[in-house]
Amino acid sequence: MTNRAMKDRHWEKIGDITGHIFNIENENFSLKHVMEAPILQFKGLVEDACIGAQEEREMEMKLKQLQLDWSTVPLLFAHFKNRGEILLREAETMETMASLDKSILVVQAMIDNKYHGFFKKELNTRLGDYTKTRGILEMWLQTQTLWMDMEAVFVGGDIARNIPLEAKRFNNSNRNWMKIMQGARENPFVISFCVSDEFMAQILPHLKEQLELCEKAVNEFVEQQEIAAAEAAAAEAAKEAAEKF
CATH class of the missing domain: 1.10.150 (DNA polymerase; domain 1)
Structure with a gap:
């Protein structure tokens, strides 16, 4: 006592x-x-x-340390072509996700402790923030890969002229991507940016969906071109074979 x-x-x-x-x-x-x-x-x-x-004292110390650690973890950016720092550094972001996984386990262990009652609200908030941030970072990297692939197709590519509706869709997606990266540079701390409001939780799923539609259209166009080329080659071969007889 x-x-x-x-x-x-x-x-x-x-x-x-x-x-x-x-x-x-x-x-x-x-x-x-x-x-x-x-x-x-x-x-x-x-x-x-x-x-x-x-037990509560130990939890309090762990929560303070988690707060201190995550308050300074930054988003790290990479240059893309000559367009500036408009990408996340993939390797470093993956490391941040791994650290979030560890923090989630720490918080979950505290929630499982029968003496967690006094910190229940804070623990649930932390668990929600870390889980949400981890999910956003994962989707962010997936969306980034899609955006890079589609940027190569629609910026200066010949395909864009053949699928103008998808080119327009990509232009809108490109603006949203730049809006995300601009916001991230203005608030470059992982937890703060990902959970401070619903911006990322709302815009990322929509952006990823739009880029996936662009990717699907590009794949379908390329497939059609390959089929047409194969049919043309077959017709030419048949013509040459007929001429020999």
């Missing part, structure tokens, strides 16, 4: 258990006053309250 982890709320809990008021703010408060309560009568429950205080 003399452990530094004991706070007012823990003394109040022991007071509720024993039916005794502990005036711990009194400068003369001592062991004598503690022993006035029926401590031994409720020994098991009192010990559990003291253990809970120590």
Whole structure:
């Protein structure tokens, strides 16, 4: 009961258990006053309250460390052609995702601790933030790969002239991509940018869907061109064969 982890709320809990008021703010408060309560009568429950205080202190320290660690983790950017830093660094972002996985496990372990009640709200918030950020980063990298592939097709490529509707779709997607990267550079901290509002959670799925439609149209066009080329080659071969006879 003399452990530094004991706070007012823990003394109040022991007071509720024993039916005794502990005036711990009194400068003369001592062991004598503690022993006035029926401590031994409720020994098991009192010990559990003291253990809970120590467990809570450890959780508090872990939560503070997580807050400190993640408050300074930045998004790292890479140059793309001559367009500036408009990509995430893939390797570093993957490392950040791995760190988030570890933090999620730490928070989940605290939630599984039976003494987590006092920190329940904060733990659930942290778990939600880390899980959401991890999911956003994963989708962000997937979308980035799609955007790079489609940028190669639609910026200065011949295919774009043959599928103008998809070229327009890509132009809109390109503007959204630039909006994302601009926002990220203005707020370049991982957790803060990904969870500060619903911007990323809303725009990324839509952008990924639009780029996937562009990719599908490009693949279909290329497939049609290959079929047409194969048919033309077959017709030419048949013509040459007919001329020999």
